[in-house]
Amino acid sequence: MTPPPFLRAPAFPQHRAQITAAADAPTPLPADALDQLRHARVGGEFWSEAAPWSALECSGHLTAAGTDERVAIAAVLDLPVTVLTPGPYGKPGDDLHALRARLTSLLASARYIDPFTGADSSFTATIALLGQWRREIEANRTIAVASGMAWWKRDEIRRFLWVPERDVRFVRKAARALAVARKANGALAVWPSRVSPALLAAAHAQETGIVRVEDGFVRSVGLGSNLVPPASVVVDTRGIHFDPATPSDLEHILATTAFTTALTDRAQALRQMIVIAGISKYAAQTAAPLPPRDPKRKRVLVPAQVEDDMSVLAGGGGLTSNLELLRRVRALEPDAEIWFRPHPDVDAGHRKGAVPDTEALRYADAVMRGGGMAPLLDVVDAVHVLTSLTGFEALMRGAEVTCHGTPFYAGWGLTRDLGAVPERRRRCLSLDELVAGVLILYPRYLDPVTGLPCPPEVLVARIAASQATNRLGWVAPLRRWQGRLMTRLRAFAR
CATH class of the missing domain: 3.40.50 (Rossmann fold)
Known part of the structure; x- marks a missing residue:
């Protein structure tokens, strides 16, 4: 069986993302290619809950076969490795320099692909995308349950909050959602307009974190009030950007980021x-x-x-x-x-x-x-x-x-x-x-x-390019009719 490529995408349920293919000729890599890998912490099953990166950093020495992806990751992290049997990532007797050279050669043998268009991409762009996916998946692991999400946006919310080992669970009643979050020792994701002071107080009392999910700033191809699902959201662990009374993740980003x-x-x-x-x-x-x-x-x-x-x-x-x-x-x-x-x-x-x-x-x-x-x-x-x-x-x-x-x-x-x-x-x-x-x-x-x-x-x-469409386009005419009716009823009431 052919081993999977060292750089590959998580198994997103909605689409199989291809990011590499065999190259006809070696692909030139940037001089800092392995440093990019180390910084992004991607390679192998980086999206797994048992991802090898953190485990290796906690270990003092790795002994493994040359077919084990952990050999390559350990080499990127400059950790001592003993290779027992030969494989694509190393052979017995290889030192760190040799192991890093092997990995560089493997990375250069791939062609990098933009998973959104199928066009050629670059090593650096691929690493940046994998790093984004890793950060979002890791952030999602803290979320145990979601509540207050309207039915018409749940498909998108599932994708925004996805982790490989589970699908996000939606619970309608806030009290039940809090109980689920407490049992799982995780956070509760909520839509801010559905959050009551009582819910916040109860979450604080049981030491359950609240993660607020709200529309992003380039949102969709139509109004949220017309039940157009969002193509962008924010996921805020501190507060929410529109409330200046409390800190938010956006405020933290703007106040502390060293912008390059x-x-x-x-x-x-x-x-x-x-x-x-x-x-x-x-x-x-x-x-x-x-x-x-x-x-x-x-x-x-x-x-x-x-x-x-x-x-x-x-x-x-x-x-x-x-x-x-x-x-x-x-x-x-x-x-x-x-x-x-x-x-x-x-x-x-x-x-x-x-x-x-x-x-x-x-x-x-x-x-x-x-x-x-x-x-x-x-x-x-x-x-x-x-x-x-x-x-x-x-x-x-x-x-x-x-x-x-x-x-x-x-x-x-x-x-x-x-x-x-x-x-x-x-x-x-x-x-x-x-x-x-x-x-x-x-x-x-x-x-x-x-x-x-x-x-x-x-x-x-x-x-x-007019390639963004509304999944629930059939709802818009009904919402327009409802809006006209409500306008007439308000005018009649006045």
Whole structure:
């Protein structure tokens, strides 16, 4: 039987990911190839709960056959090895130098493949992807059970929280979920809007960790309120990014990461990719007709929000009214041309926060409906937000941003902050350091074609190429009908 390649993908249930094949000619490797392996801790069954990397680091000496992958891993880790019988990873008498040379030769005999496209890839890109998969799988091992996840997003949540030895278990009742987590001595994954103070208190009392799972920032090809499953989420072990009252994993990333040039260059390229493709949270959308520009007036966009959204309640500093936000913007920008953008979930009739056009036009020059958010951001000078993600999207496009509340991107030296900013956020970041933390290091992504966990560039490329589709497309017409009905019922009630 042919042994498996030293570098291979975990056995994801949704798709068999091929990352290597036999090469017709030796593949040039970077000089630090084995150092990349050591840093990423990938090779062999690195995804296994009994992964050999940690076990070898705890041992003083390895004695094994040359067919044992642990020989190669020990050589990468510079651990002493005695090889008993010959095999692809070593033969009796090999010292560490010889073992490392054998592994380098094996790695050079492979062709590296992008599992998302099937095209040729590089050794470095392959190691980076395997490292991402390892980190996500290891983080998922702490999660014993999930609760509060809507039925229509569970297939995606299973993929985001997957570990090889088990499928994530969903439990509807919070009390039962806590009992399962306690018995398994693991954490409970929850959707933040489904978390009650009583649940948090009970989890604290029994010393059960809470892991919050929430939509990512490049989310999908449609609205969550239309039951479009997310292609991106965040998995936060400290808190959640939209609540400034407590630390979050995102805040920790932004405050402590030593951003390398390679990482900020990658963030810059990703940012440019998103801007050029016209992508915002709900994918790429067309532009609606725009009013003629008055060159003498500053053009300001005010995006409305769902007034009972958790980010508004947590980060709005007591301000929840879209109309009041608009009034404040007019007071600060008396000579500006102000555009008011209703929230799509509210306009669809699903959520709270509607402002009649007659009321909005007391302070705004135009109410902008139709088309996507990105085309609007391309033509405005400034954006005023409460906590809306639109402010971050505006920063990526070079617009001036004023925050009336405390969104996750406030307090890092890039915005005008009118809301209270936590003392924890006193570090000044460049735009691409912010983008690196927010779009690369914090969220998780799924490739909409293969279903595999992927880097953000893959999802953005799929959206730009119209390859991202909605698995539950049949639900959208029903939700639109429901939204129109609810809008009429609210109008009748008034």
